Amino acid sequence: MFRLIGAAFAVLLLALAGFVGFRTMSFTAPPPPAAVQIADSSAYAIDTAAAAAHLSEAVRFRTVSIGDGLGDPAEFQRFQAWMIERYPAFHAVARREVINNLSLLYTWEGSDPGQPPILLLAHQDVVPVPDDTRAAWQADPFGGDLRDNAVWGRGSIDDKGSLVSLLEAAEYLAKQGRRPVRTIMFAFGHDEELGGAEGATQIAALLAERGQRAWFVLDEGMAAIQNHPLTGGPVSMVGISERGFGTMRVRAVGQPGHSSMPPRETAVSLVSEAVERIHAMPIKQQLEGGPALAMMRALAPQLSTMNRTAIANEWLFGPLLRQRMAGSPPARALLGTTVAPTMISGGVRPNVLPAEATAMINFRIHPRDTADDLLARARASVADLEGVTVEWAEPPRNASAVSSTTSSSYALIAALSREVLPDVPVAPALVLAGTDSRQYEAVAENVYRFQPLLATDEDLAMPHGLNERMKIENLDRMIRFYIGLMEAGAMQ
Numbered sequence: 001m002f003r004l005i006g007a008a009f010a011v012l013l014l015a016l017a018g019f020v021g022f023r024t025m026s027f028t029a030p031p032p033p034a035a036v037q038i039a040d041s042s043a044y045a046i047d048t049a050a051a052a053a054h055l056s057e058a059v060r061f062r063t064v065s066i067g068d069g070l071g072d073p074a075e076f077q078r079f080q081a082w083m084i085e086r087y088p089a090f091h092a093v094a095r096r097e098v099i100n101n102l103s104l105l106y107t108w109e110g111s112d113p114g115q116p117p118i119l120l121l122a123h124q125d126v127v128p129v130p131d132d133t134r135a136a137w138q139a140d141p142f143g144g145d146l147r148d149n150a151v152w153g154r155g156s157i158d159d160k161g162s163l164v165s166l167l168e169a170a171e172y173l174a175k176q177g178r179r180p181v182r183t184i185m186f187a188f189g190h191d192e193e194l195g196g197a198e199g200a201t202q203i204a205a206l207l208a209e210r211g212q213r214a215w216f217v218l219d220e221g222m223a224a225i226q227n228h229p230l231t232g233g234p235v236s237m238v239g240i241s242e243r244g245f246g247t248m249r250v251r252a253v254g255q256p257g258h259s260s261m262p263p264r265e266t267a268v269s270l271v272s273e274a275v276e277r278i279h280a281m282p283i284k285q286q287l288e289g290g291p292a293l294a295m296m297r298a299l300a301p302q303l304s305t306m307n308r309t310a311i312a313n314e315w316l317f318g319p320l321l322r323q324r325m326a327g328s329p330p331a332r333a334l335l336g337t338t339v340a341p342t343m344i345s346g347g348v349r350p351n352v353l354p355a356e357a358t359a360m361i362n363f364r365i366h367p368r369d370t371a372d373d374l375l376a377r378a379r380a381s382v383a384d385l386e387g388v389t390v391e392w393a394e395p396p397r398n399a400s401a402v403s404s405t406t407s408s409s410y411a412l413i414a415a416l417s418r419e420v421l422p423d424v425p426v427a428p429a430l431v432l433a434g435t436d437s438r439q440y441e442a443v444a445e446n447v448y449r450f451q452p453l454l455a456t457d458e459d460l461a462m463p464h465g466l467n468e469r470m471k472i473e474n475l476d477r478m479i480r481f482y483i484g485l486m487e488a489g490a491m492q
């Protein structure tokens with residue numbers, strides 16, 4: 001009898017091992033929809049030194065976002081006049097529209113109006129350089145220095161690098177008399193760093209009003225990174241979605257008075273309890289329902305056998321996997337909504353019961369969750385705490401839609417990435433910050449965020465940080481990528 005059970009158990013184990021093995025073997029990304037014809041980008045006769053000089057000139061315009069009285073509209077106008085002068089062949093063939101005074105929309109009309117256009121985004125504005133960080137810069141942040149094989153300055157990566165590369169690519173093709181079959185549009189907002197309310201939002205509204213639908217949208221937001229935490233090697237990360245954002249205000253009212261004979265709960269104890277409960281409310285952390293699973297599939301060949309087995313068999317190793325990833329903030333951000341209590345206040349004296357105490361809890365919303373649902377759950381978790389109310393401090397923003405990784409446009413971007421970054425695997429990713437591109441969801445089904453540059457850990461800290469600089473080799477890659485994109489995507 002025992003022998004029989006033992007044998008049955010062994011058979012079961014074997015079947016299980018076989019199933020786990022099969023899932024592990026078959027865990028990979030689906031093949032691209034169709035072979036994409038990409039030209040050999042090394043054949044493009046690009047004057048990289050001239051392009052670097054142009055980026056250097058672009059950095060010298062102090063196009064700091066116009067908010068808090070920091071930016072100057074005249075500087076944006078000077079920058080725009082420079083574009084016209086610097087890229088004459090492109091400006092001779094493209095229609096230029098100024099939207100809401102300072103944003104730009106270019107239309108390079110294709111010969112076939114039946115093909116939906118490609119929409120390429122970049123932004124003109126840059127974040128300020130705070131006075132107390134100046135001393136830590138090794139170059140003038142608005143000097144555009146050319147040294148150490150890089151163009152130095154605020155905006156050299158974020159996002160004048162993209163803007164200049166796009167214009168260089170278009171100028172290169174226009175100068176050769178090349179004309180698109182499919183229309184190519186370029187939208188250069190002027191307030192991305194402030195949320196895009198005046199720029200991208202208005203351009204997107206105009207396009208929607210004109211009934212314009214794009215084949216796809218490509219913006220900044222992700223890049224190829226030198227050290228991917230999962231593979232330890234380089235990976236081209238194409239952003240297919242970006243997280244949402246919202247801050248909950250928790251308010252507790254209590255009975256004011258002297259603290260010598262206090263009631264059981266005070267406003268302070270109530271708000272603390274509420275923050276603790278909302279912070280601890282169960283948030284789904286898993287691979288499904290966002291870009292995480294597609295990313296893992298794409299990287300399957302690069303994963304260690306152990307990681308691959310665990311990820312391919314989440315049904316079995318899920319708890320172990322989640323436990324391992326819970327210790328890593330980037331992994332947690334990828335797998336689910338993150339909750340961070342950030343402010344708490346209440347009371348004026350140690351011996352006085354306050355009438356009110358408040359706290360703020362910041363949410364970064366994963367594509368699988370919604371702001372409405374999170375608020376409902378937060379409220380339910382504190383429903384029995386009398387005098388506690390929870391609301392969004394300002395209108396929250398849900399995560400963007402998740403763009404396809406099996407579309408022809410994703411295949412095009414991936415093929416071009418492999419052309420300028422050979423041997424670097426391409427994987428979809430979740431954008432942890434926000435970009436202008438989320439405004440364009442009504443204009444295109446698929447919105448991708450990718451700058452074809454290879455970033456070291458040091459480079460990743462540069463946008464909005466110190467000593468921002470664009471390596472010339474990355475500038476060269478970006479221009480080749482965009483020429484290839486316009487050729488393969490719109491000129492065949």
Ligand SMILES: [Zn+2]
Nearest residue numbers: 158159192220
């Ligand atoms: Zn940016």
